[in-house]
Amino acid sequence: MLLRVLIFAAIGIFIYLGVRRIWRDWTGQFKADDEEARRLRRERDQxxxxxxxxxxxxxxxDGRFRPDDDDKRR
Structure with missing residues (x-):
């Protein structure tokens, strides 16, 4: 009986750690993709x-958007 409990506990721990690692890898990849998209958007804007x-x-x-005072194109 104790052996079964230990086996189920070990299997549960392995599953938990595996799911946790997959979750971290996926979120890390999504963050990297978001950062890359942000960088590309920033470069395009520049x-x-x-x-x-x-x-x-x-x-x-007064809340309206206007060109700067030093803008020579006005």
Whole structure:
């Protein structure tokens, strides 16, 4: 009887540790994929900002978005 309990406990521990490892691997991969997508989006945004004709807008005191005071394109 004690042997059965020990075997079931060992099997339960192995299953728990296996599921836990799979869960960590999957979440780690999802986080890495999200970080890669975030990096690519940031690089794309940076390239788009450097294009001519792109105006950076700042929120003014009245809540409207307007170009900076130092913007030469106004």
């Amino acid at each position: 390239r788009e900002r450097e294009k001519p004709g792109i105006i950076d807008l700042k929120r003014d005191q």
